[in-house]
Amino acid sequence: MTLFTKIIDGQIPSYKIAENDRFFAFLDIFPLVEGHVLVVPKVEVDKFFDIPDAIIGELLLFAKPIAKAIEQTFDCNRCGISVVGLEVPHAHLHLVPINSADDLNFNRPKLKLSPEELKAIQQRIVAAL
Template identity: 35%
Template structure:
């Protein structure tokens, strides 16, 4: 059975995509800790960090860095945080979020009731920052599709 992320990547479930390439996508989470909180997800179903081939893991980290730089630019955050947990969905994903202090590193602060309009606005802001930084080739033409 496909994972939740595979179903989102395949378009069965909506997502707010900000990045897409042949190995990975990045999309906004529906339960952000901070505004702009994104997930970098391999297209290939890999259960957890330690199962990933080194070259794919290096690529995911590179995408996370690029997204983090765009988040810092878009929201003026002093840091971009990277968290890997993966207990909720058995498909590797890296949490990348703009961070101002260590309280931004706790899933206990995730906002479960974020309005869709606010998530859409954050996705558009991050997509714009990625384009401004020269990564437009990896920003999907349609926010709801991971196709370029």
């Protein structure tokens, strides 16, 4: 069972943004920038392009309103999207408010936000959905 499955199942707390029967979106607790959201399929698949064809397109449709909410909530040029998938063996995509390509540089130091800051960010995004 992956870390993300434990989050989806509620065994590990998270700052949930959205959920349906196939997908779960939550704040990255070590974000590149404020508003960094992870979107994962509930089915455990290691590599993004191994997600079954029947649901890979639905993943983007699930992520779309979240990306729009991020763009409304944060001062950014757009919501960037990235698939890296090296840290957790459970396919996922990153939605990140960006103003330049460097904002998607995963080698940069991550932010260390307090639970109160994360909760406030969660509430702002959810309110914009």
